């Protein structure tokens with residue numbers, strides 16, 4: 009189980025791109041992040057409480 013200890017904007021999440029395998033520290037709260045390398049939208053593992061990205 010993964011747990012998030014705070015709701016702070018300063019939280020970072022390690023995201024691995026499912027397209028190219030690039031790993032980076034994502035500092036936002038969206039449930040998907042755009043890969044800095046290939047621009048693929050990759051799930052961050054965060055809760056999908058922001059749906060205006062579709």
Ligand SMILES: [Zn+2]
Nearest residue numbers: 025028043046
């Ligand atoms: Zn990528």
